Amino acid sequence: MRYSQYLLPTLKETPGDAEVISHQLMARAGMIRKVAAGIYDYLPLGLRVIRKVENIVREEMNRAGAIELLMPSVVPADLWEETGRWQQYGKELLRIKDRKDTEFCFGPTHEEVVTEIVRGTVNSYRQLPINLYQIQTKFRDEIRPRFGLMRGREFIMKDAYSFDLDDAGASASYEKMYQAYRRIFERCGLKFRAVEADTGNIGGSSSHEFMVLAETGEDDIVSCDACEYAANVEKAELRPSTTLASATQPLVEVDTPNRKTIEEVSAFLKVAATQTVKTLIVQNERKETLAVLLRGDHDLNEIKLCRLLDCNEIEMASEETVQAVTGAPSGFAGPVGLKVRIIADQEVQGLSDYVIGANALDTHFVGANHGRDFAVETFADLRQAQAGDSCPRCEGALEVWRGIEVGHVFKLGTKYSEAMGATVLDDQGQDRTLVMGCYGIGVGRTAAAAIEQNHDANGIIWPMPLAPFQIIISVLNPNAAEVLEAGETLYAQLLERGIEVLLDDRDERPGSKFKDADLLGIPLRVTVGARGLKEQCYELQNRRSGERAMLPMVEAATQLAAQVHSALNAEAGG
RNA sequence: CGGGGAGUGGCGCAGCCUGGUAGCGCGCCAGUUUUGGGAACUGGAUGUCGCAGGUUCGAAUCCUGUCUCCCCGACCA
Numbered sequence: 175m176r177y178s179q180y181l182l183p184t185l186k187e188t189p190g191d192a193e194v195i196s197h198q199l200m201a202r203a204g205m206i207r208k209v210a211a212g213i214y215d216y217l218p219l220g221l222r223v224i225r226k227v228e229n230i231v232r233e234e235m236n237r238a239g240a241i242e243l244l245m246p247s248v249v250p251a252d253l254w255e256e257t258g259r260w261q262q263y264g265k266e267l268l269r270i271k272d273r274k275d276t277e278f279c280f281g282p283t284h285e286e287v288v289t290e291i292v293r294g295t296v297n298s299y300r301q302l303p304i305n306l307y308q309i310q311t312k313f314r315d316e317i318r319p320r321f322g323l324m325r326g327r328e329f330i331m332k333d334a335y336s337f338d339l340d341d342a343g344a345s346a347s348y349e350k351m352y353q354a355y356r357r358i359f360e361r362c363g364l365k366f367r368a369v370e371a372d373t374g375n376i377g378g379s380s381s382h383e384f385m386v387l388a389e390t391g392e393d394d395i396v397s398c399d400a401c402e403y404a405a406n407v408e409k410a411e412l413r414p415s416t417t418l419a420s421a422t423q424p425l426v427e428v429d430t431p432n433r434k435t436i437e438e439v440s441a442f443l444k445v446a447a448t449q450t451v452k453t454l455i456v457q458n459e460r461k462e463t464l465a466v467l468l469r470g471d472h473d474l475n476e477i478k479l480c481r482l483l484d485c486n487e488i489e490m491a492s493e494e495t496v497q498a499v500t501g502a503p504s505g506f507a508g509p510v511g512l513k514v515r516i517i518a519d520q521e522v523q524g525l526s527d528y529v530i531g532a533n534a535l536d537t538h539f540v541g542a543n544h545g546r547d548f549a550v551e552t553f554a555d556l557r558q559a560q561a562g563d564s565c566p567r568c569e570g571a572l573e574v575w576r577g578i579e580v581g582h583v584f585k586l587g588t589k590y591s592e593a594m595g596a597t598v599l600d601d602q603g604q605d606r607t608l609v610m611g612c613y614g615i616g617v618g619r620t621a622a623a624a625i626e627q628n629h630d631a632n633g634i635i636w637p638m639p640l641a642p643f644q645i646i647i648s649v650l651n652p653n654a655a656e657v658l659e660a661g662e663t664l665y666a667q668l669l670e671r672g673i674e675v676l677l678d679d680r681d682e683r684p685g686s687k688f689k690d691a692d693l694l695g696i697p698l699r700v701t702v703g704a705r706g707l708k709e710q711c712y713e714l715q716n717r718r719s720g721e722r723a724m725l726p727m728v729e730a731a732t733q734l735a736a737q738v739h740s741a742l743n744a745e746a747g748g
Numbered sequence: 749c750g751g752g753g754a755g756u757g758g759c760g761c762a763g764c765c766u767g768g769u770a771g772c773g774c775g776c777c778a779g780u781u782u783u784g785g786g787a788a789c790u791g792g793a794u795g796u797c798g799c800a801g802g803u804u805c806g807a808a809u810c811c812u813g814u815c816u817c818c819c820c821g822a823c824c825a
Contacts, residue, residue, distance in 0.1 A: 187761095191754095193818080208817090266824085314825090316824070317749075317821095579825065581825070582825065618825085682786090684783065686785085704784090713784095
């Protein structure tokens with residue numbers, strides 16, 4: 175591609191609405207343009223990267239035995255009504271009507287559609303297992319899209335769905351996808367972790383998320399420093415606590431004027447936060463109000479609480495509710511004398527003689543003990559894991575990372591196949607409900623995550639497998655005939671060798687060309703200028719390492735092609 | 749949706765408080781001189797100041813409404 179004839183609008187300045195580095199650099203490098211909140215144009219350079227990711231995904235899915243197809247983006251409401259999701263799925267589902275007022279949605283995910291395909295075309299266990307996938311534009315009307323391609327409303331996703339006769343088969347299909355995903359992200363040159371995850375409202379029994387490690391990630395994940403255990407904090411189990419407490423101090427009411435938070439109270443009473451217990455008054459969607467006790471320095475994990483209570487949503491009670499339930503303004507809630515259900519994190523069980531709210535303005539208790547002073551209905555694992563916690567599987571300790579979720583694999587079970595009557599005949603001639611799995615990869619998000627992990631002050635540094643171009647030839651003075659000709663010659667030789675090369679033949683000053691080359695993040699830059707030509711050489715610079723080398727003109731194309739191929743293989747290996 | 753902020757040439761911003769009919773930098777076009785890390789000079793083009801009302805002799809500026817965008821929370825590839 176000739177730069178002078180390409181559409182590559184680079185920006186010197188960062189657009190004001192771009193917050194994270196990947197968004198800033200994608201905008202500056204002329205990869206994307208915003209059309210509306212969470213909706214983007216993929217400009218030519220951006221599309222090239224998207225295609226790179228797609229092709230890696232496609233190759234690995236095919237290798238794992240999955241079959242590509244393409245389902246419609248616009249899906250009739252009937253299908254979604256079969257599974258009840260037309261009602262369940264909230265405002266994220268973009269609902270539209272056609273001219274006859276028939277309802278449709280723009281598909282945010284395709285369990286219903288694919289299940290409909292399989293129920294109509296797969297009738298025998300002999301056709302199993304089968305795994306169907308597509309790479310397609312999805313739409314989810316997110317409440318708050320942000321960070322460019324990281325969380326768009328419209329985005330490109332690879333979604334795959336496996337169908338098996340039984341759980342064992344489904345587990346095997348799941349394992350295949352898990353391994354395929356590892357290969358995909360390794361080939362993309364990304365540092366990532368596969369972590370145990372919550373299944374959310376897609377449903378199903380177990381799942382893993384593939385997290386690219388990056389500070390700007392929106393998820394917290396934990397991993398053990400000794401074994402393989404890794405999980406999203408939403409999901410991370412904590413080791414069961416077995417210690418039991420016994421009281422040694424009497425319950426005494428103390429004044430804590432204006433001290434509401436754990437920090438304020440523990441500082442005021444000169445007690446460690448670990449020796450305090452906080453009482454959260456919460457409500458679920460059924461408007462049940464209850465009190466949750468946690469050690470002062472711990473945080474509530476709402477997902478664990480939801481699971482315990484068999485509800486979908488937990489929120490902190492309003493000030494009025496707190497006042498009504500505890501008889502005091504928030505900040506002083508405690509379990510003593512409370513009339514609502516009281517449940518506690520398991521680690522409260524091992525505490526004794528702690529500080530706790532007294533349900534009266536500016537007052538706390540010291541020397542509080544459950545069992546003696548109040549009763550706890552249930553102890554359970556309810557808190558968020560944090561750095562330094564013991565691993566639930568071994569003697570190691572947990573570390574905390576930030577991650578970007580680029581892929582997610584689920585065991586779905588029969589949730590959709592049962593609702594939609596997707597069955598096959600087994601070898602006994604009996605109807606069997608198919609056991610499903612589903613597997614997603616955010617294509618644009620993967621590209622964005624790659625930038626989060628691979629950039630410097632000058633711009634993007636693409637891993638070779640994702641680079642929109644593998645080599646950029648910067649012709650320093652295209653007005654000098656012999657310089658332009660030397661550039662053109664190399665350009666032609668590289669194209670012949672199948673290398674993706676961008677020829678910067680613009681009539682710009684050298685500085686601009688170097689800045690743009692760095693910004694775009696092309697892994698190898700060849701400078702063609704009078705200086706090198708005097709010695710019959712091109713000059714090579716590696717974007718990542720900054721290393722430079724003189725390449726004799728006669729062997730340049732061969733050497734460069736070899737470097738590109740070895741970089742591709744290095745990053746594809748492992 | 750709750751809380752915070754912002755809409756002014758393609759991009760980044762100033763002007764608004766204290767109303768008088770729009771300015772700076774980058775980019776763009778033409779020319780001259782330049783040419784190894786975002787060149788200099790000269791000349792030029794581009795704005796119904798988000799939209800709709802209102803106040804006023806006069807509104808980018810004040811008032812009301814509305815739309816959009818961004819940030820913090822819930823959601824997720």
